[in-house]
Amino acid sequence: LLLLTTTSSSAALLPTSSLAAAQLRRDWRSAFATQPLEFSRLSLRIDGVLPEELRGGTFFKNAPARFERGGIEYAHWLDGDGYVTSLALDDGMATWSARYVRTDAFDNEDASDAVEWRTTFGTQKPGGVLANAMDIKLKSPANTNVMLFGDKLYALWEAGPPYALDPHTLECQGASDLGGRLRLSSSHGALPGTVGVPAVDRLLEAAGLLTDACSAHPREDARDRQNTVAWSWRQRLVGEPAIEVALHNLPMAHASDDDEATAAAAEPVTSTLHGVAFAPHDMALSRARALFVASPTRVDILPFILGIRGPAQCSVFDKAATLPAGSTSYIHVVPRTDGNGQLDGAGGHREALAVAIGQPFHPVHSCNAWDDESDGSRVQLLVSCWPPAAVRRLAFVGSSLLGSWEELRDGDFSGVPMTNLVRFEIDTRSERVISHAILADGAQLDHPKVHPRVHTRESRFVFATLGRHDNGGDEDATPRPPQSFGCVDLAAAGGSGELVDAWHAGPRRLVDEATLVAMAPADASEDVDERAVWLIAPIFDGETRTTSYVVLDGRRLSDGPVCELHLPEGTFVPWGLHGCWQEPASS
Secondary structure, three states: OHHHHOOOOOOOOOOOOHHHHHHHHHHHHHOOOOOOOOEEEEEOEEEEOOOHHHOOOEEEEEEEEEOEEOOEEOOOHHHOEEEEEEEEEEOOEEEEEEEEOOOHHHHHHHHHOOOOOEOOOOOOOOOHHHHHOOOOOEOOOOOOEEEEEOOEEEEEOOOOOOEEEOOOOOOEEEEOOOOOOOOOOOOOOOEOEEOOOHHHHHHHHHOOOEOOEEOOOOEEOOOOOOEEEEEEEEEEOOOOOEEEEEEEEEEOOOOOOOOOOOOOOOOOEEEEEEOOOOOOOOOEEOOOEEEEEEOOEEEOOHHHHOOOOOHHHHEEEOHHHHOOOOOOOEEEEEEOOOOOOOOOOOOEEOOOEEEEOOOOOEEEEEEEEEEOOOOOOEEEEEEEEEOHHHHHHHHHHOOEOOOOHHHHHOOOOOOOOOOEEEEEEEEOOOOEEEEEEEOHHHOOEEEEEOOHHHOOOOOOEEEEEEOOOOOOOOOOOOOOOOOEEEEEEOOHHHHOOEEEEEEEOOOOEEEOOOEEEEOOOOOOOOOOOOOOEEEEEEEEEOOOOEEEEEEEEOOOHHHOOOEEEEOOOOOOOOOOOOEEEEOOOOO
16 A cells, blocks of 8 residues: 555656656566565765764664565565665764564564465465465564664554564564553464453453554654654454554653663553544644544455455445545544643543545545644644545545555556645634645655654645656646655645755666654754755665665755765665664764
């Protein structure tokens, strides 16, 4: 699902000949080759000058990187085994390491060189329906994101527990309950579900059937920079569709000397997202609220139980979304504060407010949210979304949310929705969405990010992967492979947003998601130059089949990289997902 939404490039700079387009398709396909090797502390060649503020820091990233076992290809890129990379920067030097997240399931399949687990996006065990029917345990590929907490690095996946890693060696140390914050199954592969009866849930956890899932999209509260907010979820297995969520405050390294095992686990904020059949992919955080956008989907889980499909293949858009007054998306607003408006230490259950958008947007990645300083009942939300026209098309044809991986892998983007940056304004008092708008002339934008010091605060500039500079007046326009980064000024064009800067990587190079690093430490109470960030991102070169890392100055993207760090020729990381930055100890 992420892959379908992060396809972007710079239309003005793309090669236009059919020969060049065919070559780009081949390059795109090669970006999803299995990386069979692991690496330890390779020294990288650096072109340019490494910024002083980055020295002593480390850039971690996670990605699917193995796509077959025993000659059997996985059904989808997102079923690929997680591969964590570490780029350590020090005194003008750069060292790079890469290692698979060796979960129990990974070691099991590695030893047999065979597919022995079902996975979420459709990979099945050999033997057909008879071998898969009634086997509801799923392999966690631990392949989506990484998070720092205490003295550990954690590999995250959407539908299972986090896996603790040694941040220096990347050695996997097993599933973690984050210091008692999560309730985990006794064995690998359990489903994130609840029957609604705690005692029965405990029995099913002990039997290895149910677990908490820790989302792969934690958020930082930059207002005080004391906590990262991780969130876990379970799907109701009995009764009307609903997702149970819990928000967990994780003290940041600079806020606490405690490690993960001893950090006090404060009571989480819990809530229920009623009517949600498919777990939200991401969450946005304002100072006072957590916000989840849910599109109109239906889940028919029977084909999964019968061994025919993976659970994600059982999810489709509601056909009612094709009607003028049909199904709409909702924004579920969960208060983070208690009844007295207090945030710190405020745990317990909160009633979520479900606000209808009035259109079937499909959320991809949350960017930022902030509460209106003059009217505490209003909140602004920025999210990259598939537009309503694309959702209606997919609902009409009855396509699963995944679409065709085979076509997309081979560079056919004709059925892939455009991804846009969308702003929503919500009034929690009147319980309605006051406005929603696709920004920047419908430019193709995903993986939107703001300056790290303005998370949960009002923001003006957004950085993202960039494709077409506009949608040409067609809300359901066709995207292209990701080759650019762009910066959008939300205040420009009368508040409709405008693309004000961009950098294109080259005709045969593909960009990965960038991580933003503040150029200088800034107190959260001070005004922040929102463009004063370094963008760090992997780049895949289709001509040499080699990955490098670029560092871009957010104030002048179009100038190109201030430095580029090169892996040895032929060494590559498959096109990946999310990452995090570990600040130098001096910060």
